[in-house]
Amino acid sequence: MDPSLRRRSTDLPRPRALVTGAAGFLASHLSERLIADGWDVVGFDSMLTGRMENIAGLLSRPEFTFERHDVTNYLHVTGPLDAVLHFASPASPQDYLEHPIKTMKVGSLGTHNALGLALAKQARFLLASTSEVYGDPLVHPQPESYWGNVNPIGPRGVYDEAKRFAEALTLAYHRAHGLDVRIVRIFNTYGPRLRPADGRVVSNFLVQAMEGKPLTIYGKGQQTRSFCYVDDLVRGILGLLQSDHIGPMNIGNPNEFTILELAQAVLDVTGSSSEIAFEPLPVDDPTQRQPDISLARSVLGWEPEVQLREGLTRTYEWYRKERGQ
Numbered sequence: 114m115d116p117s118l119r120r121r122s123t124d125l126p127r128p129r130a131l132v133t134g135a136a137g138f139l140a141s142h143l144s145e146r147l148i149a150d151g152w153d154v155v156g157f158d159s160m161l162t163g164r165m166e167n168i169a170g171l172l173s174r175p176e177f178t179f180e181r182h183d184v185t186n187y188l189h190v191t192g193p194l195d196a197v198l199h200f201a202s203p204a205s206p207q208d209y210l211e212h213p214i215k216t217m218k219v220g221s222l223g224t225h226n227a228l229g230l231a232l233a234k235q236a237r238f239l240l241a242s243t244s245e246v247y248g249d250p251l252v253h254p255q256p257e258s259y260w261g262n263v264n265p266i267g268p269r270g271v272y273d274e275a276k277r278f279a280e281a282l283t284l285a286y287h288r289a290h291g292l293d294v295r296i297v298r299i300f301n302t303y304g305p306r307l308r309p310a311d312g313r314v315v316s317n318f319l320v321q322a323m324e325g326k327p328l329t330i331y332g333k334g335q336q337t338r339s340f341c342y343v344d345d346l347v348r349g350i351l352g353l354l355q356s357d358h359i360g361p362m363n364i365g366n367p368n369e370f371t372i373l374e375l376a377q378a379v380l381d382v383t384g385s386s387s388e389i390a391f392e393p394l395p396v397d398d399p400t401q402r403q404p405d406i407s408l409a410r411s412v413l414g415w416e417p418e419v420q421l422r423e424g425l426t427r428t429y430e431w432y433r434k435e436r437g438q
């Protein structure tokens with residue numbers, strides 16, 4: 114643990130973090146890792162898309178406290194904080210298209226509240242941003258210096274622009290108040306706890322394969338994504354948190370696949386004989402996405418370790434256990 118994150122003004126034996134969105138897929142894994150690394154964690158979640166099952170193992174731990182709270186409302190935490198990790202937001206296209214206004218509010222008002230709390234506590238602030246800030250990118254792969262190609266008035270704009278605003282607000286707090294900040298741009302991530310019905314491609318394909326239903330490919334399946342296993346992602350995020358680099362920093366696995374290739378990998382891993390069904394491509398669906406991770410490599414020495422088939426196998430095992438198969 115980075116000693117600079119320890120508060121010297123308090124007698125707390127362990128550093129303490131607020132994690133917003135703690136009952137979500139990513140932040141529940143992150144909270145577990147923080148506790149394993151010696152932190153105390155205060156978790157907040159509105160439970161809009163979070164699930165109590167995700168934090169079932171954490172709730173019995175004395176290092177973890179949880180409050181059901183919507184961070185678009187005023188945030189209060191008793192006692193000191195060393196870090197505020199802002200992960201609250203719908204993140205699956207299905208979820209943010211269903212909750213467009215809540216998505217914009219959590220990226221704007223929620224980020225403002227979380228920044229204000231970090232400032233009051235003199236805590237380091239880490240924003241979970243996204244590869245969606247690059248929109249449908251015209252530069253490939255995407256380095257952090259790329260400004261993106263986002264349709265602000267399209268349906269996905271609610272997520273993309275909320276996260277872009279959140280990045281701008283985070284840097285405004287850094288410049289105006291000297292707040293210690295970090296921004297991570299997260300690329301497609303998968304693993305255990307990805308909600309089976311959350312609509313993202315890995316969960317959809319795994320569930321469809323397990324149920325013998327056709328795998329739904331949107332468009333021709335030639336669009337690409339680069340899939341990062343959750344453990345690799347969490348390791349990268351904690352590396353950034355404890356580094357001196359403000360970011361934004363891409364964290365993702367640069368191995369790029371077409372959606373058709375992903376479907377084949379899911380069929381191989383599950384041994385399913387499901388067919389493929391082609392469905393319409395959603396509006397503004399990015400045609401390609403691949404992180405340039407040169408920055409994370411050079412600053413953090415970070416590299417993803419779990420490749421697609423291994424990660425899919427682990428995720429499949431988790432889905433089987435969840436469904437009692």
Ligand code: UDP
Pocket residue numbers: 205206207301312313314315317318329330331332336338372394395398399
């Ligand atoms: N996709 C698909 N079938 C599905 C779900 C998604 O072909 O059942 C496609 C989607 O159109 C996109 C890619 O898979 O091109 C990744 O979609 P996802 O919702 O996982 O995340 P995104 O990267 O679009 O935010």
